[in-house]
Amino acid sequence: MGTLLETIDSPADLKRMNLAQMAQLAEEIREFLIQTLAKTGGHLGPNLGVVELTLALHTVFDTPADKLVFDVSHQSYIHKILTGRRQRFDTIRQPEGLNGFMLRTESEHDAFGAGHAGTALSAALGMAVARDLAGGKEHVIAVAGDAAFTNGISFEAMNNIAEQTKRMIVVLNDNEWSIDRNVGAIARYFHRIVTNERYRTLHDSAAKLIERFGGKTAAVMARKAEEAAKGMLWPSLLFEEFGLQYFGPIDGHNLPLLIETFKFLKTLDRPVLLHVLTQKGRGYQPALDKQKKFHGLGPYDAETGMTEPAGLPTYSEVFATTLAQLANSNEKIVAITAAMPSGTGLDLFRAQHPKRYYDVGIAEEHAVIFAAGMATRGLRPVCAIYSTFLQRAFDPIVHDVALQKLPVLFCMDRAGLSGDDGPTHHGLFDIAYLRSVPDLVLMAPKDEDELADMMKTALELPLPSAIRYPRGTVTGIQRKAEPAAIPVGKAEVLEDGADVAILGLGAMVKMARELAQRLRLEGFSAAVINPRFVKPLDKEMLAEYAGRVSAFVTFEDHVKMGGFGSAVIEALEEMGCTLPVVRIGWPDRFIEHGKVDELRARHGLTVEAALEQVRPLLAHHRQPVLVAD
Numbered sequence: 309m310g311t312l313l314e315t316i317d318s319p320a321d322l323k324r325m326n327l328a329q330m331a332q333l334a335e336e337i338r339e340f341l342i343q344t345l346a347k348t349g350g351h352l353g354p355n356l357g358v359v360e361l362t363l364a365l366h367t368v369f370d371t372p373a374d375k376l377v378f379d380v381s382h383q384s385y386i387h388k389i390l391t392g393r394r395q396r397f398d399t400i401r402q403p404e405g406l407n408g409f410m411l412r413t414e415s416e417h418d419a420f421g422a423g424h425a426g427t428a429l430s431a432a433l434g435m436a437v438a439r440d441l442a443g444g445k446e447h448v449i450a451v452a453g454d455a456a457f458t459n460g461i462s463f464e465a466m467n468n469i470a471e472q473t474k475r476m477i478v479v480l481n482d483n484e485w486s487i488d489r490n491v492g493a494i495a496r497y498f499h500r501i502v503t504n505e506r507y508r509t510l511h512d513s514a515a516k517l518i519e520r521f522g523g524k525t526a527a528v529m530a531r532k533a534e535e536a537a538k539g540m541l542w543p544s545l546l547f548e549e550f551g552l553q554y555f556g557p558i559d560g561h562n563l564p565l566l567i568e569t570f571k572f573l574k575t576l577d578r579p580v581l582l583h584v585l586t587q588k589g590r591g592y593q594p595a596l597d598k599q600k601k602f603h604g605l606g607p608y609d610a611e612t613g614m615t616e617p618a619g620l621p622t623y624s625e626v627f628a629t630t631l632a633q634l635a636n637s638n639e640k641i642v643a644i645t646a647a648m649p650s651g652t653g654l655d656l657f658r659a660q661h662p663k664r665y666y667d668v669g670i671a672e673e674h675a676v677i678f679a680a681g682m683a684t685r686g687l688r689p690v691c692a693i694y695s696t697f698l699q700r701a702f703d704p705i706v707h708d709v710a711l712q713k714l715p716v717l718f719c720m721d722r723a724g725l726s727g728d729d730g731p732t733h734h735g736l737f738d739i740a741y742l743r744s745v746p747d748l749v750l751m752a753p754k755d756e757d758e759l760a761d762m763m764k765t766a767l768e769l770p771l772p773s774a775i776r777y778p779r780g781t782v783t784g785i786q787r788k789a790e791p792a793a794i795p796v797g798k799a800e801v802l803e804d805g806a807d808v809a810i811l812g813l814g815a816m817v818k819m820a821r822e823l824a825q826r827l828r829l830e831g832f833s834a835a836v837i838n839p840r841f842v843k844p845l846d847k848e849m850l851a852e853y854a855g856r857v858s859a860f861v862t863f864e865d866h867v868k869m870g871g872f873g874s875a876v877i878e879a880l881e882e883m884g885c886t887l888p889v890v891r892i893g894w895p896d897r898f899i900e901h902g903k904v905d906e907l908r909a910r911h912g913l914t915v916e917a918a919l920e921q922v923r924p925l926l927a928h929h930r931q932p933v934l935v936a937d
């Protein structure tokens with residue numbers, strides 16, 4: 309006998325089902341998610357938590373006419389399954405397969421693409437206002453997690469909603485978790501609402517009414533009961549003050565209740581917020597036991613939830629343990645994360661220095677200005693933020709940190725291609741946006757030992773600085789017991805040569821060595837240089853090689869435009885050198901998701917591609933033209 313899930317090719321198929329069938333479908337979807345993601349990896353926990361919520365939304369609303377906007381959209385897998393992508397779902401996050409987030413180019417049901425948090429309310433408001441202007445009838449629904457409300461943009465949107473539209477539904481999907489436990493006053497506020505016994509009793513009877521009778525009348529009665537209840541407890545509920553009528557909290561796994569509530573909310577002519585309580589990882593014990601791990605992970609054993617043990621440590625772990633070590637002898641060091649304690653490794657730092665550790669929530673702009681404030685008082689703040697998320701904080705870096713020459717260190721994890729997560733998560737722009745900031749020192753280590761040395765160096769500088777390092781495991785080299793400072797603005801010559809100078813930034817030094825090896829086999833003499841500093845660039849080294857070689861090659865895990873290779877070209881141009889520079893980096897387009905090696909091959913980030921471009925330049929030895937010294 310076939311499953312109900314097999315009959316779902318569009319939301320219309322769901323709408324034909326009765327409640328009992330939907331309940332069965334919910335179970336089938338859970339099993340399907342657990343089994344499929346065991347092979348592909350992905351955001352299992354968040355999706356297991358929103359099965360009933362998504363079923364209810366698609367039962368009551370009609371996408372693509374109605375607009376469903378998911379915050380981050382890592383929890384949109386069920387939406388994908390219900391909107392014509394069930395059969396391709398096993399390709400999720402795989403090369404050429406479905407993206408792990410909403411993508412406007414993937415389906416007409418994906419109203420808005422995302423990957424970064426805090427955008428759903430603003431985007432949904434934009435859609436609601438566009439609808440109002442056009443005199444449209446469609447519904448606009450934003451679904452945002454509790455952690456999305458630790459982000460300023462969500463509040464900037466709330467500040468506008470009631471003034472700009474009469475009709476918009478915000479669903480607060482509250483599971484009390486960000487990736488780690490949600491933090492701060494807003495998390496405590498939600499928790500207070502959820503755990504208040506008196507409110508809960510009154511609320512439960514209201515909810516039961518809706519469930520029993522269904523429809524508008526019962527819902528209105530329920531609303532009255534709720535109002536009375538709330539009036540007693542919170543005369544000025546936060547959301548009501550923002551002009552959003554607050555409903556809830558309701559059980560986000562009670563499908564009939566969710567359906568009836570959405571039917572009711574649909575009839576209202578005012579912006580509303582529905583507070584829904586869900587359980588991350590629902591229906592899968594390993595995910596309930598290990599909330600953090602199952603937020604998002606690679607392949608696992610579906611039976612046990614076990615994953616392959618990691619061999620070498622990650623760059624994140626080396627960063628965090630080194631910081632903890634440096635903090636032992638420097639009490640001014642403090643560490644800041646924007647909701648990524650495990651992702652950045654900082655939970656390891658927290659274990660050793662709990663009083664000098666700050667999780668500010670999903671609030672990158674605040675994190676940077678907060679750090680700037682600390683630096684004015686003599687502290688040495690270290691902001692550990694993924695390259696892609698630091699994009700959010702560009703202005704604070706310029707205006708609050710660099711302009712005031714405050715010694716904040718930015719440790720940019722996941723710098724370079726992120727792989728499976730795709731364009732929202734690739735860290736391919738940080739050099740371009742940081743290289744232009746005056747006084748900022750920008751580094752990239754070739755291995756984990758150098759990462760530690762760069763951290764030591766940065767924490768002794770009287771200036772802002774940033775270190776970019778990649779996702780994944782380290783090289784495994786022998787490390788020194790103690791990090792040692794390195795000279796600022798000095799590159800490291802790894803292998804000398806006279807025909808071509810190959811500069812491999814950060815971990816890309818591996819490719820530089822491989823290219824040199826290949827060129828040597830062809831009879832050329834190739835120098836391999838570890839630049840260490842993107843800014844200040846080692847101009848002496850460049851001038852020296854400009855006098856010797858016929859060409860430069862640069863390797864970087866970053867877009868070519870505005871990147872490290874561009875910095876080299878600019879520096880050479882300033883010294884009047886017209887030698888060719890072969891730049892190997894990402895092209896001027898958004899890079900899709902996939903396996904790093906495959907994407908590198910597809911987009912020309914290979915030793916082979918470099919070889920083809922540099923070989924013709926070396927055939928005839930050309931003297932550099934130096935017009936200035």
Ligand SMILES: Cc1ncc(C[n+]2csc(CCOP(=O)(O)OP(=O)(O)O)c2C)c(N)n1
Binds near residue numbers: 425455
């Ligand atoms: C700007 C930004 N910073 C950090 C992240 C990393 N991140 C992805 S999901 C997530 C937590 C989301 O929690 P919540 O919104 O409550 O949804 P849940 O996963 O609990 O359903 C974080 C911090 C991000 N996506 N965007």
